[in-house]
Amino acid sequence: MKAKEKAKGFASLTTITNCFGHKRNAFYKYKNRADKRLKQEQHIIEIVKKRRKSLPREGVRKLTKSLDDDFIKANLKVGRDTLFNVLRKHQMLTLRKKYSSRTTNSYHRFYKYNNIIKDVEVTRPNQVWVSDITYIRTVKGFCYLALITDMYSRKIVGYDLSDSLELNGCVRALKKALYQAKNTKGLIHHSDRGIQYCSNVYTQILKRNKVEISMTEENH
Known part of the structure; x- marks a missing residue:
C-alpha cells in the first residue's frame, strides 16, 4: 500500500x-x-x-x-x-x-446541486462522504487541509495538504479517497457549494465513478 x-x-x-x-x-x-x-x-x-x-x-x-x-x-x-x-x-x-x-465563494457560474442527504438515514460506511477544507495556521502562514470524511464511521478517507485554496488540493483528496475505497456503490458525496466542489473537473470525477452529488442549500 x-x-x-x-x-x-x-x-x-x-x-x-x-x-x-x-x-x-x-x-x-x-x-x-x-x-x-x-x-x-x-x-x-x-x-x-x-x-x-x-x-x-x-x-x-x-x-x-x-x-x-x-x-x-x-x-x-x-x-x-x-x-x-x-x-x-x-x-x-x-x-x-x-x-x-x-458575496461568497458559492457565487459562481458552475452548476449547484441539491441537498439529497437531509432525509437520508446513514447506516453504513461508504454511504455518504462529506468534503470540507480546514485552515491551519503555521509559522509560515496558512496551509489548507482538504478532508473527505465518511459520515458513518467518522474516518478520514481522503486528505491533501497544500498552501492554497485552489482546486488541485480538493481533487487530490478525492482521488485518494476513491483510490483507497473498496466499494463505492450507492455512494453520495456531500459538500458546500464552494467553487472547488462545483467545478467541472471535480464533478466529472464523481460522475465517472458513479458517485451521486449532494450540496448544502443556499442560506437565505
Whole structure:
C-alpha cells in the first residue's frame, strides 16, 4: 500500500501530522471535535430555518427565546452568543439592506446541486462522504487541509495538504479517497457549494465513478 501511495504522490497522515509536531491520535481528536461541532451547527441551522419560514426577519435575541424549547428537545445548549456566532458564520444574520450584496465563494457560474442527504438515514460506511477544507495556521502562514470524511464511521478517507485554496488540493483528496475505497456503490458525496466542489473537473470525477452529488442549500 505504501508503494502504491508513493507512486500516486500521496503523503501519509503520519507524515503530515509530524510536519506540524502533532501525534496522529491528536489529529483525530481534533477532527472528531470539529465534526461534532459541525454536526451541532447543522442541527441549529435546520431549526432556525424552520422558524424563519414564518418569521424571516426575527433577530438573534428573539430567536434565542422562541427556539429555547426546540433546542432543549434536540439536546442542544444554545445561548445567545452561540446562536449569534453560528448564524454569522453561515451568513444568516438579519443585516441591514446595504450589506446584502456581500458575496461568497458559492457565487459562481458552475452548476449547484441539491441537498439529497437531509432525509437520508446513514447506516453504513461508504454511504455518504462529506468534503470540507480546514485552515491551519503555521509559522509560515496558512496551509489548507482538504478532508473527505465518511459520515458513518467518522474516518478520514481522503486528505491533501497544500498552501492554497485552489482546486488541485480538493481533487487530490478525492482521488485518494476513491483510490483507497473498496466499494463505492450507492455512494453520495456531500459538500458546500464552494467553487472547488462545483467545478467541472471535480464533478466529472464523481460522475465517472458513479458517485451521486449532494450540496448544502443556499442560506437565505
